[in-house]
Amino acid sequence: MKRVLVLAGTSQARELIGAMPEGVEVTASLAGVTRTPVDLGCATRVGGFGGVDGLVAYLRAERIDILVDATHPFATQMTRQAASAAAETGVAHVILQREGWTPEAGDDWRFVNEFDEVAGIVPEGCTVFLGTGRQTLEQFANMSGRRLLCRVIDPPQRDFPFAGGQFVVGRPPFSIEEEVAFFTRESVDWLVVKNAGGARSRSKLDAARQLGLPVVMQRRPALPDAPVVRSVADCLAWLAAQG
Structure with a gap:
């Protein structure tokens, strides 16, 4: 065996x-x-x-x-x-x-190798959805002046690691309609994601396209x-x- x-x-x-x-x-x-x-x-x-x-x-x-x-x-x-x-x-x-994911017609993606590059792309004053997991948050410490949202599966046991951030609890998968409603409710201006691929988590990218939101995509x-x-x-x- x-x-x-x-x-x-x-x-x-x-x-x-x-x-x-x-x-x-x-x-x-x-x-x-x-x-x-x-x-x-x-x-x-x-x-x-x-x-x-x-x-x-x-x-x-x-x-x-x-x-x-x-x-x-x-x-x-x-x-x-x-x-x-x-x-x-x-x-x-x-x-x-x-x-991995590839952009389609109507997508507005900017590619980076590391997350410390994001601060040079996303203007201050924006609300940014970090679809990157809580383990990556320390890499966004240079994002002062922006409101950051990080979605997690389990209720957080610690506060957001720096000012200007907020955890949102939710368990995937999420439909395109749910993502559109969430981004609209939170007045999200930008998405930051990893190129994870797969259909289950593609909905946030489809929602961004529908809303005309730009996306920063980390290369694999x-x-x-x-x-x-x-x-x-x-x-x-x-x-x-x-x-």
């Missing part, structure tokens, strides 16, 4: 785990960012491994045959650690990462040297080819 470790936390990971064929023993690993994660229907561990050495030790101790990195496209550290650990242990390794980081598949179907085919 093949033993597969899925580095999870995305809708693609959930879909993949639910579609695993017989003869595969799956363990999912979650970073532990969300306090009430969705039940994945398989053995699940929560928390970090302790770097590359910790992941190497886990892969060996649990006799993992295949490592699937289905983390968020911007989980850069985990993706690099997974590639290094797989190379060190000889475990078969694949990255499941959905296609480069991937390590490893096989990459873009869909669950392709990942299942890759797994089947491992014998």
Whole structure:
């Protein structure tokens, strides 16, 4: 029986785990960012491994045959650690990462590599929706003079890290109509997002297009040297080819 470790936390990971064929023993690993994660229907561990050495030790101790990195496209550290650990242990390794978004007619997108570039694009006095997650907030400390909104799944246990910011609690997915209503109610002028890809979170971009709002889009980081598949179907085919 093949033993597969899925580095999870995305809708693609959930879909993949639910579609695993017989003869595969799956363990999912979650970073532990969300306090009430969705039940994945398989053995699940929560928390970090302790770097590359910790992941190497886990892969060996649990006799993992295949490592699937289905983390968020911007989980850069985990993706690099997974590639290094797989190379060190000889475990078969694949990255499941959905296609990124591309602008369509009517979109007004400005691309950046790092969030510290946003202050040079968004004028002071604007209300800015940060669709980037609470882990990124420290990168917007140079955005004084703007009202910042950050949506989070769990009620925050700490105040916004600097003046001018506000948390909004909500659990995705959100429809285009819900996003239009939210942006209108909060008088949002700009959106800042990561190029996460996927249909579930595309609605905020569709709402921005409908309202004529400009978007600052962070480009994806480069991937390590490893096989990459873009869909669950392709990942299942890759797994089947491992014998």
